[in-house]
Amino acid sequence: xxxxxxxxxxxxxxxxxxxxxxxxxxxxxxxxxxxxxxxxxxxxxxxxxxxxxxxxxxxxxxxxxxxxxxxxxxxxxxxxxxxxxxxxxxxxxxxxxxxxxxxxxxxxxxxxxxxxxxxxxxxxxxxxxxxxxxxxxxxxxxxxxxxxxxxxxxxxxxxxxxxxxxxxxxxxxxxxxxxxxxxxxxxxxxxxxxxxxxxxxxxxxxxxxxxxxxxxxxxxxxxxxxxxxxxxxxxxxxxxxxxxxxxxxxxxxxxxxxx
Numbered sequence: 001x002x003x004x005x006x007x008x009x010x011x012x013x014x015x016x017x018x019x020x021x022x023x024x025x026x027x028x029x030x031x032x033x034x035x036x037x038x039x040x041x042x043x044x045x046x047x048x049x050x051x052x053x054x055x056x057x058x059x060x061x062x063x064x065x066x067x068x069x070x071x072x073x074x075x076x077x078x079x080x081x082x083x084x085x086x087x088x089x090x091x092x093x094x095x096x097x098x099x100x101x102x103x104x105x106x107x108x109x110x111x112x113x114x115x116x117x118x119x120x121x122x123x124x125x126x127x128x129x130x131x132x133x134x135x136x137x138x139x140x141x142x143x144x145x146x147x148x149x150x151x152x153x154x155x156x157x158x159x160x161x162x163x164x165x166x167x168x169x170x171x172x173x174x175x176x177x178x179x180x181x182x183x184x185x186x187x188x189x190x191x192x193x194x195x196x197x198x199x200x201x202x203x204x205x206x207x208x209x210x211x212x213x214x215x216x217x218x219x220x221x222x223x224x225x226x227x228x229x230x231x232x233x234x235x236x237x238x239x240x241x242x243x244x245x246x247x248x249x250x251x252x253x254x255x256x257x258x259x
Contacts, residue, residue, distance in 0.1 A: 007085030154238030
Protein backbone atom coordinates (compact mmCIF):
# COMPACT_ATOMS: atom_id res chain seq x y z
CA UNK A 1 0.00 0.00 0.00
CA UNK A 2 1.27 3.44 -0.87
CA UNK A 3 1.89 6.00 1.84
CA UNK A 4 0.05 9.32 1.74
CA UNK A 5 1.85 12.49 2.83
CA UNK A 6 -0.55 15.38 3.44
CA UNK A 7 0.48 19.05 3.52
CA UNK A 8 -2.20 21.38 4.89
CA UNK A 9 -2.95 24.94 3.84
CA UNK A 10 -2.35 28.27 5.56
CA UNK A 11 -4.21 28.52 8.89
CA UNK A 12 -4.68 24.77 8.64
CA UNK A 13 -3.32 21.85 10.63
CA UNK A 14 -2.98 18.10 10.41
CA UNK A 15 -6.58 17.80 11.57
CA UNK A 16 -7.71 19.77 8.52
CA UNK A 17 -7.42 16.49 6.60
CA UNK A 18 -9.78 14.56 8.89
CA UNK A 19 -12.81 14.88 6.58
CA UNK A 20 -10.76 13.08 3.91
CA UNK A 21 -8.88 10.67 6.18
CA UNK A 22 -12.05 9.26 7.69
CA UNK A 23 -13.13 8.17 4.20
CA UNK A 24 -9.91 6.24 3.52
CA UNK A 25 -8.93 2.77 4.68
CA UNK A 26 -8.13 2.64 8.40
CA UNK A 27 -4.96 0.77 7.42
CA UNK A 28 -3.77 3.58 5.17
CA UNK A 29 -0.28 4.73 6.13
CA UNK A 30 -0.09 8.51 6.41
CA UNK A 31 2.26 11.31 7.39
CA UNK A 32 0.86 14.74 8.25
CA UNK A 33 3.65 17.24 8.89
CA UNK A 34 2.90 20.66 10.29
CA UNK A 35 4.07 23.58 8.18
CA UNK A 36 6.25 26.38 9.49
CA UNK A 37 4.36 28.62 11.93
CA UNK A 38 1.48 26.19 12.45
CA UNK A 39 2.79 24.28 15.45
CA UNK A 40 0.50 24.52 18.46
CA UNK A 41 3.37 25.02 20.87
CA UNK A 42 2.84 25.59 24.61
CA UNK A 43 4.28 29.08 24.18
CA UNK A 44 3.85 31.52 21.28
CA UNK A 45 6.51 31.31 18.60
CA UNK A 46 8.95 34.20 18.43
CA UNK A 47 9.82 35.97 15.21
CA UNK A 48 13.55 36.32 14.67
CA UNK A 49 14.24 38.53 11.67
CA UNK A 50 17.95 37.68 11.82
CA UNK A 51 17.21 34.02 11.15
CA UNK A 52 14.53 34.66 8.54
CA UNK A 53 15.93 35.37 5.09
CA UNK A 54 13.06 35.92 2.62
CA UNK A 55 15.35 35.02 -0.27
CA UNK A 56 15.72 31.44 1.00
CA UNK A 57 12.90 30.90 3.52
CA UNK A 58 10.55 29.04 1.17
CA UNK A 59 13.23 26.66 -0.07
CA UNK A 60 14.40 26.17 3.51
CA UNK A 61 10.94 24.91 4.42
CA UNK A 62 10.92 22.62 1.38
CA UNK A 63 14.27 21.17 2.51
CA UNK A 64 12.97 20.70 6.09
CA UNK A 65 9.91 18.83 4.85
CA UNK A 66 12.04 16.68 2.54
CA UNK A 67 14.27 15.70 5.45
CA UNK A 68 11.25 14.86 7.60
CA UNK A 69 9.65 12.75 4.86
CA UNK A 70 12.89 10.94 4.06
CA UNK A 71 13.40 10.14 7.75
CA UNK A 72 9.99 8.43 7.84
CA UNK A 73 11.33 5.83 5.35
CA UNK A 74 8.07 5.59 3.45
CA UNK A 75 7.68 3.71 0.19
CA UNK A 76 5.56 4.44 -2.88
CA UNK A 77 4.78 7.91 -1.54
CA UNK A 78 1.75 9.84 -2.79
CA UNK A 79 2.24 13.52 -1.95
CA UNK A 80 -0.97 15.49 -1.35
CA UNK A 81 -1.04 19.24 -0.79
CA UNK A 82 -3.71 21.91 -0.50
CA UNK A 83 -3.10 25.62 -1.31
CA UNK A 84 0.06 26.61 0.61
CA UNK A 85 0.69 22.90 1.10
CA UNK A 86 0.32 22.35 -2.64
CA UNK A 87 2.87 25.08 -3.36
CA UNK A 88 5.33 23.44 -0.98
CA UNK A 89 4.49 20.06 -2.51
CA UNK A 90 5.45 21.45 -5.91
CA UNK A 91 8.74 22.56 -4.40
CA UNK A 92 9.28 19.02 -3.13
CA UNK A 93 8.47 17.48 -6.50
CA UNK A 94 10.92 19.74 -8.31
CA UNK A 95 13.71 19.66 -5.71
CA UNK A 96 13.39 16.14 -4.24
CA UNK A 97 11.68 14.05 -6.93
CA UNK A 98 13.09 10.69 -5.81
CA UNK A 99 11.01 10.80 -2.64
CA UNK A 100 7.66 10.64 -4.44
CA UNK A 101 5.83 8.28 -6.79
CA UNK A 102 2.87 10.56 -7.52
CA UNK A 103 1.15 13.71 -6.31
CA UNK A 104 -2.23 15.37 -5.91
CA UNK A 105 -2.15 19.17 -5.85
CA UNK A 106 -5.34 20.90 -4.71
CA UNK A 107 -5.69 24.60 -5.48
CA UNK A 108 -2.03 25.03 -6.46
CA UNK A 109 -0.32 28.19 -7.69
CA UNK A 110 3.09 27.40 -9.28
CA UNK A 111 4.28 30.90 -8.45
CA UNK A 112 4.62 34.43 -9.72
CA UNK A 113 6.84 35.01 -12.72
CA UNK A 114 10.47 35.63 -11.80
CA UNK A 115 10.27 38.80 -13.91
CA UNK A 116 7.10 40.08 -12.24
CA UNK A 117 8.88 42.27 -9.72
CA UNK A 118 5.87 44.54 -9.27
CA UNK A 119 3.56 41.61 -8.61
CA UNK A 120 5.99 40.12 -6.12
CA UNK A 121 6.39 43.41 -4.29
CA UNK A 122 2.62 43.83 -4.11
CA UNK A 123 2.12 40.31 -2.73
CA UNK A 124 4.88 40.75 -0.15
CA UNK A 125 3.27 44.00 0.98
CA UNK A 126 -0.15 42.35 1.20
CA UNK A 127 1.17 39.44 3.25
CA UNK A 128 3.04 41.84 5.52
CA UNK A 129 -0.18 43.77 6.11
CA UNK A 130 -1.89 40.50 7.14
CA UNK A 131 1.07 39.69 9.41
CA UNK A 132 0.89 43.10 11.06
CA UNK A 133 -2.84 42.64 11.59
CA UNK A 134 -2.17 39.34 13.34
CA UNK A 135 0.42 40.89 15.63
CA UNK A 136 -1.47 44.09 16.44
CA UNK A 137 -5.15 43.11 16.35
CA UNK A 138 -4.96 39.46 17.38
CA UNK A 139 -6.05 36.13 15.96
CA UNK A 140 -9.82 36.56 16.27
CA UNK A 141 -9.94 39.77 14.26
CA UNK A 142 -7.53 38.37 11.69
CA UNK A 143 -9.58 35.19 11.18
CA UNK A 144 -12.78 37.18 10.75
CA UNK A 145 -11.23 39.28 7.98
CA UNK A 146 -9.23 36.42 6.41
CA UNK A 147 -12.30 34.21 6.09
CA UNK A 148 -14.34 37.06 4.60
CA UNK A 149 -12.21 37.10 1.44
CA UNK A 150 -14.08 36.29 -1.80
CA UNK A 151 -11.79 33.27 -2.26
CA UNK A 152 -13.64 31.51 0.56
CA UNK A 153 -17.18 32.77 -0.12
CA UNK A 154 -18.51 29.35 -1.16
CA UNK A 155 -17.85 28.00 2.34
CA UNK A 156 -20.80 30.00 3.65
CA UNK A 157 -23.05 27.27 2.29
CA UNK A 158 -21.47 24.57 4.44
CA UNK A 159 -23.25 23.17 7.52
CA UNK A 160 -22.80 25.26 10.64
CA UNK A 161 -21.10 22.38 12.45
CA UNK A 162 -18.43 22.07 9.74
CA UNK A 163 -17.64 25.79 9.94
CA UNK A 164 -17.60 25.70 13.74
CA UNK A 165 -15.11 22.81 13.69
CA UNK A 166 -12.87 24.69 11.28
CA UNK A 167 -13.06 27.84 13.41
CA UNK A 168 -12.28 25.94 16.60
CA UNK A 169 -9.18 24.40 15.01
CA UNK A 170 -7.96 27.73 13.65
CA UNK A 171 -8.35 29.45 17.00
CA UNK A 172 -5.65 27.17 18.44
CA UNK A 173 -2.94 28.85 16.36
CA UNK A 174 -0.62 31.59 17.59
CA UNK A 175 -0.57 34.97 15.83
CA UNK A 176 3.23 35.00 15.91
CA UNK A 177 3.40 31.65 14.16
CA UNK A 178 0.98 32.56 11.40
CA UNK A 179 2.77 35.87 10.88
CA UNK A 180 5.99 33.94 10.45
CA UNK A 181 4.34 31.68 7.87
CA UNK A 182 3.10 34.70 5.91
CA UNK A 183 6.53 36.29 5.91
CA UNK A 184 8.48 33.13 5.11
CA UNK A 185 6.20 31.16 2.79
CA UNK A 186 4.13 33.81 1.00
CA UNK A 187 3.72 33.74 -2.74
CA UNK A 188 5.98 36.78 -3.06
CA UNK A 189 8.94 34.81 -1.65
CA UNK A 190 8.14 31.54 -3.41
CA UNK A 191 10.34 30.62 -6.39
CA UNK A 192 8.81 30.63 -9.86
CA UNK A 193 8.14 26.92 -10.44
CA UNK A 194 6.45 27.35 -13.84
CA UNK A 195 9.69 26.75 -15.83
CA UNK A 196 10.31 23.57 -13.80
CA UNK A 197 6.93 21.92 -14.43
CA UNK A 198 8.12 20.05 -17.57
CA UNK A 199 10.73 18.33 -15.37
CA UNK A 200 8.11 16.76 -13.07
CA UNK A 201 7.84 13.18 -14.33
CA UNK A 202 5.56 11.76 -11.66
CA UNK A 203 1.83 11.46 -12.37
CA UNK A 204 0.15 14.56 -10.95
CA UNK A 205 -3.53 15.07 -10.24
CA UNK A 206 -4.51 18.74 -10.34
CA UNK A 207 -7.68 19.29 -8.31
CA UNK A 208 -9.61 22.56 -8.24
CA UNK A 209 -13.11 23.71 -7.36
CA UNK A 210 -15.26 24.79 -10.29
CA UNK A 211 -16.18 28.04 -8.50
CA UNK A 212 -12.52 28.96 -7.98
CA UNK A 213 -12.04 30.77 -11.29
CA UNK A 214 -8.47 31.98 -10.80
CA UNK A 215 -7.20 28.58 -9.74
CA UNK A 216 -9.08 26.82 -12.52
CA UNK A 217 -7.11 28.96 -14.97
CA UNK A 218 -3.85 28.22 -13.15
CA UNK A 219 -4.58 24.48 -13.20
CA UNK A 220 -5.44 24.55 -16.90
CA UNK A 221 -2.13 26.26 -17.65
CA UNK A 222 -0.17 23.85 -15.43
CA UNK A 223 -1.84 20.93 -17.18
CA UNK A 224 -0.21 21.96 -20.47
CA UNK A 225 3.26 21.98 -18.91
CA UNK A 226 3.27 18.90 -16.69
CA UNK A 227 4.28 15.78 -18.69
CA UNK A 228 1.96 13.38 -16.84
CA UNK A 229 -0.96 15.26 -15.36
CA UNK A 230 -4.73 15.07 -15.16
CA UNK A 231 -7.14 17.84 -14.19
CA UNK A 232 -10.15 17.25 -11.95
CA UNK A 233 -12.58 20.13 -11.59
CA UNK A 234 -14.90 19.47 -8.65
CA UNK A 235 -18.40 20.80 -9.40
CA UNK A 236 -20.02 23.48 -7.22
CA UNK A 237 -16.95 23.83 -4.98
CA UNK A 238 -14.70 26.79 -4.20
CA UNK A 239 -11.04 26.98 -3.23
CA UNK A 240 -11.03 24.49 -0.34
CA UNK A 241 -12.10 21.19 -1.88
CA UNK A 242 -10.73 19.38 1.19
CA UNK A 243 -13.34 21.07 3.39
CA UNK A 244 -16.14 21.48 0.85
CA UNK A 245 -15.95 18.13 -0.98
CA UNK A 246 -13.91 15.64 1.07
CA UNK A 247 -15.62 12.66 -0.56
CA UNK A 248 -14.51 13.81 -4.01
CA UNK A 249 -10.92 14.24 -2.80
CA UNK A 250 -10.92 10.86 -1.04
CA UNK A 251 -12.28 9.19 -4.17
CA UNK A 252 -9.45 10.63 -6.27
CA UNK A 253 -6.84 9.42 -3.79
CA UNK A 254 -8.41 5.95 -3.62
CA UNK A 255 -8.72 5.73 -7.41
CA UNK A 256 -5.09 6.68 -7.81
CA UNK A 257 -3.98 4.08 -5.26
CA UNK A 258 -5.83 1.28 -7.04
CA UNK A 259 -4.42 2.02 -10.49
